Amino acid sequence: MTPSPSPGSVPPAAAGEPAGRTGSASPADPIDSLILHTTDNGVSWLTLNRPEAMNALTPDQRERLIDRLADASADPGVRAVVLTATGRGFCAGADLRGAPSAGERVAGDVARLIRGGAQRLITAVLDCEKPVIAAVNGTAAGLGAHLALACDLVLAAESARFIEVFVRRGLVPDGGGAYLLPRLIGPQRAKELMFFGDAVPAAEAERLGLVNRVVPDGALATTAREWAERLAAGPTRALALTKQLVNASLDTDRAAALAAEATAQEINMTTADAQEGVASFVARRHPAYRGR
Numbered sequence: 001m002t003p004s005p006s007p008g009s010v011p012p013a014a015a016g017e018p019a020g021r022t023g024s025a026s027p028a029d030p031i032d033s034l035i036l037h038t039t040d041n042g043v044s045w046l047t048l049n050r051p052e053a054m055n056a057l058t059p060d061q062r063e064r065l066i067d068r069l070a071d072a073s074a075d076p077g078v079r080a081v082v083l084t085a086t087g088r089g090f091c092a093g094a095d096l097r098g099a100p101s102a103g104e105r106v107a108g109d110v111a112r113l114i115r116g117g118a119q120r121l122i123t124a125v126l127d128c129e130k131p132v133i134a135a136v137n138g139t140a141a142g143l144g145a146h147l148a149l150a151c152d153l154v155l156a157a158e159s160a161r162f163i164e165v166f167v168r169r170g171l172v173p174d175g176g177g178a179y180l181l182p183r184l185i186g187p188q189r190a191k192e193l194m195f196f197g198d199a200v201p202a203a204e205a206e207r208l209g210l211v212n213r214v215v216p217d218g219a220l221a222t223t224a225r226e227w228a229e230r231l232a233a234g235p236t237r238a239l240a241l242t243k244q245l246v247n248a249s250l251d252t253d254r255a256a257a258l259a260a261e262a263t264a265q266e267i268n269m270t271t272a273d274a275q276e277g278v279a280s281f282v283a284r285r286h287p288a289y290r291g292r
Contacts, residue, residue: 031060031061031064032064033049034048034049034050034058034060034061034064035047035048035049035061035064035065035068036049036086037068039077039078041229041232042077042078042079042080042229042232042233042291043078043079043080043081043082043225043228043229043232044068044071044072044075044078044080044081044082044130045081045082045084046065046068046069046081046082046083046084047084047085047086048061048083048084048085048086048090048091049085049086050095051085051086051087051088051089052087053092053095054087054088054089054091054092054138054139054141055085055086055087055089055090055091055092055144056091056092056093056094056095056097056144057091057093057094057095057121057143057144057147058095059117062094062117062118062120062121065083065121065124066120066121066124069081069124069125069128069132070124070128072128072129072130073127073128073129073130076291076292078130079130079231079232079233079234079236079291080130080131080132080133080228080229080231080232081128081130081131081132081133081228082132082133082134082135082224082225082228083125083132083133083134083135083147083148083151084134084135084136084137084220084221084224085137085138086137087137087138088137088138088139088159089137089138089139089140089141089144090134090136090137090138090139090140090144090148090160091140091141091143091144091145091147091148092139092141092142092144093141093142093143093144093145093165094117094118094142094143114174118143118146118174118175118176119174119175119176121143121147121175122146122147122150122175122176122180123176125147125150125151126150126176126247129240129243130236130239130240131152131153131228131231131239131243132150132151132152132153133151133152133153133154133155133224133227133228133231134147134148134149134151134153134154134155135155135157135220135221135223135224136148136154136155136156136157136160136162136202136211137157137159137160137217137220138157138159138160138161139160139161139163139199140160140161140162140163141162141163141165142163142164142165142166142173142175143174143175145162145163145164145165145177146173146174146175146176146177146180147175148162149162149180149181149184149210150176150180152243153212153227154210154211154212154213155211155212155213155214155215155220155223155224155227156202156205156206156211156213156214156215156220157202157214157215157216157217157220158202158203158214158215158216158217159202159217160201160202160205160214161199161200161201161202161205162193162199162200162205162210163197163198163199163200164177164181164193164194164197165197166194166197167194167195167196167197168197173194177194178190178194181193181194183250184208184209184210185208185209185210189208202214232291233289234289235271235273235274235276235277235287235289235291236273236289236291236292237267237268237271237273237274237291237292238268238271238273238274238277241264241267241268242264244260244264245257245260245261245264248260271292272290272292273287273289273290273291273292276288276289276290277289
C-alpha cells in the first residue's frame with residue numbers, strides 16, 4: 001500500500017495496516033503515486049494525490065480512475081468504492097497545463113476530445129456496478145464538481161465547496177454537468193450555478209440537495225468508512241440493480257421504468273444474497289450477505 005500524505009481525507013492508516021487492506025499499486029508507475037489505491041474490508045479507496053495542483057486531473061490520472069472503477073465492477077472482493085483526495089482540494093477539474101498544443105483544429109476535434117475524456121470518466125462512475133461514495137475534502141470545481149456529483153452518495157467536509165467554474169473561463173460545462181445538475185436540483189437552480197459560477201459552500205450544497213451529508217473536516221474519513229462498510233456488507237447485486245434503476249428512471253417513461261423494475265427483480269431473485277435475505281427474515285435473524 002502507498003501511505004497517504006493526508007490522513008484527514010483518506011482512510012486512516014497511521015495505527016498500522018488493518019486486516020483485509022491491500023495495495024495494488026506498482027511503485028514503478030508514477031501514476032500510482034497520483035491515484036492512491038487500497039482495498040480494505042471490501043471497500044476500494046481511490047485517492048487523488050496531487051495536492052499541489054488542487055488535484056486537477058491529468059489525462060493519465062483520468063484513465064487510471066476509469067480503469068480502477070472498471071476493476072471495482074469486475075472484482076467480487078470489492079463491494080463499495082470511496083473516491084476522495086489529499087490536501088485542500090478534492091479536484092480542481094481537468095489539468096490543462098502541460099497539454100500538447102492543439103495545432104490546427106479540425107471540426108469535430110473538441111467534441112471527440114470531450115467524449116473520449118471527461119464524459120468517459122463521468123460515465124465510468126455512473127456505470128460502476130458497486131456503490132460509489134464521494135468524500136469531498138475541499139474545493140470541487142468544474143469537472144471535479146461533476147466527478148463528485150456523479151457518485152451515488154456525496155459526503156462533504158465543512159470546508160468543501162462546489163464551483164461551476166466554466167462560465168468564468170467563457171466555456172460551456174462539460175463532464176455531464178448539464179445532465180447531472182438539473183436532475184439533482186432542478187433546471188432553474190442548475191442554471192443559476194452555471195450562469196454565475198459562484199462558489200457553493202458545503203452547507204448550502206446540502207440545502208440544495210447536491211450532497212447527502214456535511215460533516216466536520218476531521219470526521220470525513222471516518223464517516224466515509226462507516227458508510228462504505230455498511231454498503232460493503234449489503235446485498236451487492238441488489239444494490240447494483242437498484243443503482244441502475246434509479247439512474248435510468250429520469251430518462252424513461254413509466255411503462256419502461258416498471259418493466260425494468262420487474263426485470264431487475266427477476267435477475268436479483270437468482271442471487272444467493274436474495275435467498276439469504278428471505279431466509280433470514282423467515283428465521284428472524286440478521287442476514288449475512290456475501291455479495292453473490
